[in-house]
Amino acid sequence: xxxxxxxxxxxxxxxxxxxxxxxxxxxxxxxxxxxxxxxxxxxxxxxxxxxxxxxxxxxxxxxxxxxxxxxxxxxxxxxxxxxxxxxxxxxxxxxxxxxxxxxxxxxxxxxxxxxxxxxxxxxxxxxxxxxxxxxxxxxxxxxxxxxxxxxxxxxxxxxxxxxxxxxxxxxxxxxxxxxxxxxxxxxxxxxxxxxxxxxxxxxxxxxxxxxxxxxxxxxxxxxxxxxxxxxxxxxxxxxxxxxxx
Numbered sequence: 001x002x003x004x005x006x007x008x009x010x011x012x013x014x015x016x017x018x019x020x021x022x023x024x025x026x027x028x029x030x031x032x033x034x035x036x037x038x039x040x041x042x043x044x045x046x047x048x049x050x051x052x053x054x055x056x057x058x059x060x061x062x063x064x065x066x067x068x069x070x071x072x073x074x075x076x077x078x079x080x081x082x083x084x085x086x087x088x089x090x091x092x093x094x095x096x097x098x099x100x101x102x103x104x105x106x107x108x109x110x111x112x113x114x115x116x117x118x119x120x121x122x123x124x125x126x127x128x129x130x131x132x133x134x135x136x137x138x139x140x141x142x143x144x145x146x147x148x149x150x151x152x153x154x155x156x157x158x159x160x161x162x163x164x165x166x167x168x169x170x171x172x173x174x175x176x177x178x179x180x181x182x183x184x185x186x187x188x189x190x191x192x193x194x195x196x197x198x199x200x201x202x203x204x205x206x207x208x209x210x211x212x213x214x215x216x217x218x219x220x221x222x223x224x225x226x227x228x229x230x231x232x233x234x235x236x237x238x239x240x241x242x243x244x245x
Contacts, residue, residue: 093149093150095159095230095234096157096229096230099226099228100149100150100187100227101187101227102149102150102187103189103222103224104185104187104188104189104190104193104222105188105190105197105220105221105222105225106184106185106186106225107139107186107197107217107218107219107220108181108182108183108216108217108218109180109181109206109215109216110131110180110182110215111131111215112130112209112214112215113214114129114214115130128213128215130215131180131182131215132166135202136153136182136184137164138200139184139200139202139203140164140184142196142197142200142202142203143184143188143193143196143197145196146188146193146195146196146197147189147193148186148187149187150186150187150188151184151227152227152228153182153184153185154173154178154179155228156174156176157228157229157230158230162174162230174230181216185225185227186225187225187227190221193221197219203217203219
């Protein structure tokens with residue numbers, strides 16, 4: 001009787017161990033399968049994420065190259081625009097269409113005070129007591145030759161089409177009536193301009209008139225001279241621009 005109970009107990013324990021072992025085995029296989037499936041799923045997701053990341057990287061690289069190209073074109077356009085503006089500004093300065101300042105010289109001429117003394121000038125040639133348009137033209141040409149970059153007479157800016165002429169006893173510059181004293185302002189190297197003026201035959205003649213008849217003729221260098229822009233209208237009736245082939 002006791003043996004049967006012992007055998008029953010052993011059988012029960014064996015069955016319990018069997019079921020525990022089976023349960024453990026099934027649980028282990030189940031967990032292994034779960035881990036395997038989970039690992040497989042993670043690899044697929046990582047692979048898909050990696051592929052998507054690479055594609056995004058390629059797309060961003062393409063966008064970056066496109067933006068760099070646009071930036072290069074923008075910079076090239078800005079450089080061209082800046083160069084064009086600088087060229088335009090230089091052209092405007094050369095054409096006399098903009099206000100300029102710089103070192104240079106100032107030449108002042110005026111009729112002789114004796115010109116009002118009729119009894120005095122009757123004894124000599126009256127023309128020797130007055131400043132004439134020819135004097136202004138000669139001095140202006142001398143200044144251009146001496147390297148002047150901008151010239152004005154009584155704030156009338158001189159350009160390529162400017163005229164200086166006399167109408168009776170009146171002098172006109174750019175078609176505008178000007179009165180003495182006549183102030184010629186020139187921007188350029190003061191020493192060079194002064195030397196150019198001093199070597200001019202006109203200067204020698206004017207110095208002689210100053211000494212004998214009392215006209216005013218002064219040449220003064222200056223560190224800063226302001227010259228206004230040309231205020232008239234520039235018209236070309238016959239000259240036409242030629243397009244380069």
